[in-house]
Amino acid sequence: xxxxxxxLCPAGSLSSLKAAVDAGADAVYIGFKDxxxxxxxxxxxxxxxxxxxxxxxxxxxxxxxxxxxxxxxxPDGILRWQAAVDKAVAIGADVLIIADLAxxxxxxxxxxxxxxxxxxxxxxxxxxxxQFYVDNFNVKRVVLxxxxxxxQVRQLVKQSPVEIEVFAFGSLCIMAEGRCxxxxxxxxxxxxxxxxxxxxxxxxxxxxxxxxxxxxxGILIDKFADDEKAGYPTLCKxxxxxxxxxxxxxEEPTSLNSMSMLPELMAMGIxxxxxxxxxxxxxxxxxxxxxxxxxxxxCRAAPDSFKPSPATEQCLSHLSEGSQTTLGAYxxxxx
Amino acid sequence: xxxxxxxxxxxxxxxRVEDFYKRVALSKVDIVYLGETVCAKRRELKTQDWFDIxxxxxxxxxxxxISTMTLLETPSDLTMLKRYCDQQEFMVEANDLAAVQVxxxxxxxxCIGPAVNCYNPQTLALFIDKGLKRWTMPVELSRxxxxxxxxxxxxxxxxxxxxxxxFAYGNxxxxxxxxxxxARSENRSKDDCKLCCIDYPQGRIVNSQxxxxxxxxxxVQTQSGLKYNLINELKSMQGIVDVVRLSPQSESTLELLDxxxxxxxxxxxxxxxxxxxxxxxxxxxxxxxxx
Numbered sequence: 001x002x003x004x005x006x007x008l009c010p011a012g013s014l015s016s017l018k019a020a021v022d023a024g025a026d027a028v029y030i031g032f033k034d035x036x037x038x039x040x041x042x043x044x045x046x047x048x049x050x051x052x053x054x055x056x057x058x059x060x061x062x063x064x065x066x067x068x069x070x071x072x073x074x075p076d077g078i079l080r081w082q083a084a085v086d087k088a089v090a091i092g093a094d095v096l097i098i099a100d101l102a103x104x105x106x107x108x109x110x111x112x113x114x115x116x117x118x119x120x121x122x123x124x125x126x127x128x129x130x131q132f133y134v135d136n137f138n139v140k141r142v143v144l145x146x147x148x149x150x151x152q153v154r155q156l157v158k159q160s161p162v163e164i165e166v167f168a169f170g171s172l173c174i175m176a177e178g179r180c181x182x183x184x185x186x187x188x189x190x191x192x193x194x195x196x197x198x199x200x201x202x203x204x205x206x207x208x209x210x211x212x213x214x215x216x217x218g219i220l221i222d223k224f225a226d227d228e229k230a231g232y233p234t235l236c237k238x239x240x241x242x243x244x245x246x247x248x249x250x251e252e253p254t255s256l257n258s259m260s261m262l263p264e265l266m267a268m269g270i271x272x273x274x275x276x277x278x279x280x281x282x283x284x285x286x287x288x289x290x291x292x293x294x295x296x297x298x299c300r301a302a303p304d305s306f307k308p309s310p311a312t313e314q315c316l317s318h319l320s321e322g323s324q325t326t327l328g329a330y331x332x333x334x335x
Numbered sequence: 336x337x338x339x340x341x342x343x344x345x346x347x348x349x350x351r352v353e354d355f356y357k358r359v360a361l362s363k364v365d366i367v368y369l370g371e372t373v374c375a376k377r378r379e380l381k382t383q384d385w386f387d388i389x390x391x392x393x394x395x396x397x398x399x400x401i402s403t404m405t406l407l408e409t410p411s412d413l414t415m416l417k418r419y420c421d422q423q424e425f426m427v428e429a430n431d432l433a434a435v436q437v438x439x440x441x442x443x444x445x446c447i448g449p450a451v452n453c454y455n456p457q458t459l460a461l462f463i464d465k466g467l468k469r470w471t472m473p474v475e476l477s478r479x480x481x482x483x484x485x486x487x488x489x490x491x492x493x494x495x496x497x498x499x500x501x502f503a504y505g506n507x508x509x510x511x512x513x514x515x516x517x518a519r520s521e522n523r524s525k526d527d528c529k530l531c532c533i534d535y536p537q538g539r540i541v542n543s544q545x546x547x548x549x550x551x552x553x554x555v556q557t558q559s560g561l562k563y564n565l566i567n568e569l570k571s572m573q574g575i576v577d578v579v580r581l582s583p584q585s586e587s588t589l590e591l592l593d594x595x596x597x598x599x600x601x602x603x604x605x606x607x608x609x610x611x612x613x614x615x616x617x618x619x620x621x622x623x624x625x626x
Contacts, residue, residue, distance in 0.1 A: 072454035075483035102457030123452070126407040128416070128433035135436070136461075147513035152408050159410075175557070176406055179450055180510040181475040182550075185559055185622035188615075190475055192452065217621065220543045236510075240549060241542040242520045249541050249552065250516060329513040335525035 005265075006272035007296055008066065008165070009289045012044040012279055017054045019286035024293030027064035029097060030054065031278065036084040038070045038099075038121055039278040040195030055091050066095040070119035071195045073100050082106050089114055097143070098122075099178060104137040117141040117165070121178035121191065127159040134162055141165055141271060145177045150261060150330040154268045163271035169288060169316065170276025172256040172328050173197075174236055182235050187217045198234045205230065214238075257316055257325035259295055263303045266296075284319055291316055336569065336599055338592055339366035339500060341582045342402040342428075344508065345553055346532040349379040355583065356388045360395035362589045363596060366578060367392050368402040370419065372430055372448070374515070374554040375404060375412050376530060382418055389425055400469075402428040405450045406511045406555060426468065439465040449474050449502050450511070456487035463493050471500040471580060474507040474563070477619035478571060485575060498577035503565040504591060505582025506538065506551045506558035507622065516552035536585040548610070561613040561623055566594060568617055570601040 009025035011017035020028045031037030033045040046054060058065045067088035073081040081103045088096050089111050096114060098104045099121035107116055118124055118133045120143040133139045141163035144153060157164050175182070183197045184190035191197050202217040212224045214233035221238035224230040231237065236250040256276070258265065265273065273296070275288055291312050299306040308316075317325055329335060340359060343352065359367060369385050369392075371377050380388075389399045401419050404412060413433060420427055420437045429435045430448040438445040446469040453459055459470060472481055484490070485499060518528035520539055532538075538551035538558060548560040565572075569579065581591055597603040607614065607625050615624035 072452055073457070075455045075480055075487065078455055078457055100452070100454065100458065101461055102455050105457065105461060124432070126413055126431070126433050127410070128413055128436045129407070129431060132432045132436040147406070147511075148408055149513070155410060174514060175510040175512045178452060179405075181473070181507075181622070182509050182557065184475045184616070185507075185509055186549075188619075188621040192454065192473075193475065219547060219549065219623075220545045223544055239544065241544060241546075242539055242552070245520075246544065249520065249550075250512075250557065251514075333524055333526075335514045 005270060005296060005300075006064075006165075007289070007292055008272050008274045009285060010170075010275055010278040010280065011054070011285065012039060012041070013282065014046065014050040014054050014057075015282040016278075016280070016285045018057055019282040020289050021057060021061050021063055023286045023289035025063060025289050027066055027094070027272075028058065029066035029068055029274075029278070031068045031070070032084055032087065034080070034084070035195045036069045036071055036081050038068065038119075038191050038195050040071070041200065041279055044279060051091055059092075064094040065092075066097050066117070067091075067093040068097040068119065069103060070097055070099040070121045072121075072192045073102050074193075078102060078106075085110070095141075101136075104133070104139070108137040112138070115140050117143060119143055119178075120145050120167070123176050123178035125176065127156060130156070130160050130162065143167075143274065146173055146256060147176050147329050149335070150264060153270075153330070157269050164269075165272040165274055166258075166265065166270055167256060167276055168258045168265075168273035169256060169292065171234075172251065172254060172326065174251045174328070186219055186235055198232070203233055252324065254324040254326045255320035256328045257320065258327060258330055259292070259308045259312070259316065261327065261330060262295055262299045262308075263306050266299055266303060287315060287319060336572070336576070337365040337498075337578045338363070338595060339368065339578050339580045340364050340588070340592075341502065341505070341580045342368045342370055342372045343583045344373060344506075344556065344558070345536050345538060345585070346374070346377045346379070346530065347536055347585075348533060349384065351536070352380060353388065355588075356392060358589060360392055360397065362592060364397065364589075364592055366398045366400060368400050368428055368580075370402040372402050372405050373511075373556045374532070375409075375415065376528065377532070377554075379533070382415075386422070386424075393425075400426045400428050400446055402448060403430050403434050405430040405448075405508075407431050407433050408513070435462070435465065442466070444468045446500075447471065450508060454480075456484045456490050459484060459497075460489050460493060463490075463497055467497055469498040469500055469578065471502060474502050474509070475616055475622060478568070478575070478617050479619050482575060499575065500578035500580050501565065501572065501576050502563065503568075503579045503581060504595070505562055505584065506553075506560075507563050507616075508556055509550070509559055509622075510557040512555050512557070515555050516557065517554050520552060559613070559622060562611060563614060563616070563622075564607055564612040565614055565617055566598055567601070567604045567607070568614065569595065569599050
């Protein structure tokens, strides 16, 4: 079965956007340089001049541009979120990715013809919730959180009146996105309120006699022996103690890689595969996009015999956090 | 000020749940939320058992609200949700937009729990138009944030139509996952969990390597390691908050209620135990801190 599956790649900068387009992305998603964007990191994202150049590049190459306005509007800040919607529409974005109901409502009423996708931050995991977004805001696509098994995803695709997009590769968020306050519990800032999880300004690396420690706002997240590679202290990937046992209580520092499931994802009718990583380098974006472009094309040509090549696996694993990848929740055993 | 008991977040044996609510029936609590909100596999109590408890509490003069699952992933989760939404005896608390969809299709009034993302007055107004009667603010928001929402001019003509509730005591629900962390902590897969969370009536504590009590794992839910306690903030809630929610504890829940009611106007403050309690979110800082 041949279906149209969009490869949607991340761009935290103009160079990454060009890298994604050059490597074969069908569409690129970006965000503005403010807290309307859930990857609101220092040094990332697009100012107005870069935006204009980015849009031109996308147009020249006939790809699609998605703009993520995917945080929740602050109580006195709705005008900022509405302005972000206005700006995205004005630059000619093909799609707006939105999480907040107030922002969805504004966009739908003000720009009824603009294509809206419900962001992963909207935390939609079932058919009734999809219907809510379709009935109220006429969303054309829903991005699923990384908490469903492949069987559950298949069931939802069957029931959904609109397109379904899933995460294919990149950092693995193990909680239902948009419903995780672990970061604000430790730092005061969460993806929902500040557009970032475990923000870099709270991170500290401390060399001690017993190893390298990583801290987040003064809280010890992990400690590494000399032969271990120290990871970024994303708080759900630390080593903690439960009773007397020390382990990765919530999750190991691994990344999602669903490439081995590509034939299944294609056959069930997934409309788009999203590559995570607007915070990553242009080189990373380029390499990952290239591997996935090739895989999707190969799989489309011969789904029955598709298997990621060892070279591809090695390349993707090398690019991944802790050099480890997992199928995450798609694979039931992960749970 | 009214006082509410939130849904029991942990998995308790049926007898324990029934005994707990028998005591609740005799207490001074005003509103009781009933039902399983964390994991669909927890079936010590069947739908009918919950309704029986609900009627018993209603007969005792309590306002009862049926609280629903937070993370709905399967068609059978939705079937169960619909069963709770289809009855007309009790109001339902939506913890996912699926419930809002089902209830607003029926034209029923409803409550919204703390796991539904409502961060601004525009979103709240949208829910009010659909039948919202009581809203519990997300736990990560502050008093300042709340004041900005409820005093916004767009709610001026709607403020009489809904009540504001605050999660004020207990380990805060901070995240939901596909993974069962309690099963994982016992080296089991979720499919083979043996419902082991029933052995942890107050969840399992997660400490940092230097012994900071960080989180509590409770099935697929991750809670704050410290208990949120707003007992000394009740005075600052006057005029903004209508209902104070206490989360049922494995011990002393109703004694806690007495302490809260005694300190409603700040007459009987109780110093927080900083090794065990926090109130940071209310003060617009890290949730884990205490002011």
